[in-house]
Amino acid sequence: NAGVTQTPKFRVLKTGQSMTLLCAQDMNHEYMYWYRQDPGMGLRLIHYSVGEGTTAKGEVPDGYNVSRLKKQNFLLGLESAAPSQTSVYFCASAGWPTGELFFGEGSRLTVL
Amino acid sequence: GEDVEQSLFLSVREGDSSVINCTYTDSSSTYLYWYKQEPGAGLQLLTYIFSNMDMKQDQRLTVLLNKKDKHLSLRIADTQTGDSAIYFCAESMNSNYQLIWGAGTKLIIKP
Numbered sequence: 001n002a003g004v005t006q007t008p009k010f011r012v013l014k015t016g017q018s019m020t021l022l023c024a025q026d027m028n029h030e031y032m033y034w035y036r037q038d039p040g041m042g043l044r045l046i047h048y049s050v051g052e053g054t055t056a057k058g059e060v061p062d063g064y065n066v067s068r069l070k071k072q073n074f075l076l077g078l079e080s081a082a083p084s085q086t087s088v089y090f091c092a093s094a095g096w097p098t099g100e101l102f103f104g105e106g107s108r109l110t111v112l
Numbered sequence: 113g114e115d116v117e118q119s120l121f122l123s124v125r126e127g128d129s130s131v132i133n134c135t136y137t138d139s140s141s142t143y144l145y146w147y148k149q150e151p152g153a154g155l156q157l158l159t160y161i162f163s164n165m166d167m168k169q170d171q172r173l174t175v176l177l178n179k180k181d182k183h184l185s186l187r188i189a190d191t192q193t194g195d196s197a198i199y200f201c202a203e204s205m206n207s208n209y210q211l212i213w214g215a216g217t218k219l220i221i222k223p
Contacts, residue, residue, distance in 0.1 A: 003148055006155075031209050040202060040214040043155075051150065058210070090154055099143055099209035103154030 002026050006091050006097050006104035013081045013111045021076040023091030030092035031102070032074040033058070034066060036087040043090065046070055081111040118201050118214040125222045130188040132217045134201030137182060141203040143209065144177065147188045149198045158186070158199070188219075196221050 004025045025032065030051045033100055035043040045058030047066040055066045061083060065077045074093075078085060086106050092101040118134045137143065142163050147155040161175045161184070162169045168175045174187040188195055201214040 006148075026163070033210075042215040043118075043211075044213075045210060048208065048210065056208075057168045067127075092154075094209040098160060099204055099211075100160070101155070101209070101211070105154050106152075112160055 002104050003025060004091055004093055005073065006102040006107050008023075008107060009105065011110070012107050013078075013109065015079050015111060018077070018079050019081065019109075020078075021089055021109075022092070022112070023074045023076070023104060024072055024073040025074075025091075025102070026072065027093060027095065027102065029093035029095060029102075030071070032068065033094070034064070034074065034076045034090065035090045035092065036085075037090060037106070038087050040106045046076065046089075078109075081109075083111045086111045116201055116203055116212050116214040118199075118217050120215060121218050121220065123222060124191050125218040126191060126193060128191055130186075130191045130195065130219055132149060132186045132188075132199050132201075133221065134184040134186075134214055135192075136180055136201070136203045136212070138186065138203055138205065138212065139179070139182065141205070143204045144175075145202045145204075146175065146184075147200040149200065149216070151197075155200060163217050183219075191219075191221060193221050193223075195219060 004064040033048040034046040049068040091104045145160045146158040172189045198216040202211040
């Protein structure tokens with residue numbers, strides 16, 4: 001089983017550029033999440049989705065957009081990248097009923 | 113607001129027991145979780161405990177939950193070098209499986 005797959009794994013952007021991170025899961029999970037991880041700050045929720053066609057804001061949504069057109073995919077977009085968005089981004093999906101999160105391997109983004 | 117706190121570092125000798133502590137604030141949490149993150153990887157669920165339980169044991173792992181003090185601990189018996197990782201405590205916020213995360217405890221194993 002592939003589980004949760006994120007692409008790309010690494011990316012360097014210049015300030016103002018745009019990009020999209022793709023997350024794909026093959027476990028038929030309804031719930032999907034995008035987190036960012038910064039040193040000493042744990043995980044912070046950017047956006048999440050409770051099913052195909054739905055999205056909702058998390059703790060730190062500003063500067064990001066998401067889409068969930070298909071159940072298995074959850075896309076995270078940066079329209080105009082800023083250095084403050086340099087981080088490691090993790091996608092996760094949740095299994096029922098315990099809410100166990102299955103994580104991708106992460107996407108390391110650097111904005112110069 | 114809700115918050116989860118844990119120490120940033122723990123250093124133990126190989127073969128000893130490791131105890132990682134966590135305090136949380138939301139008494140309505142249904143599940144509390146321990147996740148492990150190895151270098152360069154995503155997080156993986158180690159274990160979880162339902163809020164009506166006091167203790168859960170799973171091989172070398174023991175989770176203790178003190179609801180009165182809102183304190184959660186993870187004990188790893190016979191700590192090995194492969195246990196070197198960052199351990200995150202998390203509590204469930206709501207039915208959307210949103211979690212509140214601690215900052216993570218880096219477990220350092222001394223030979």
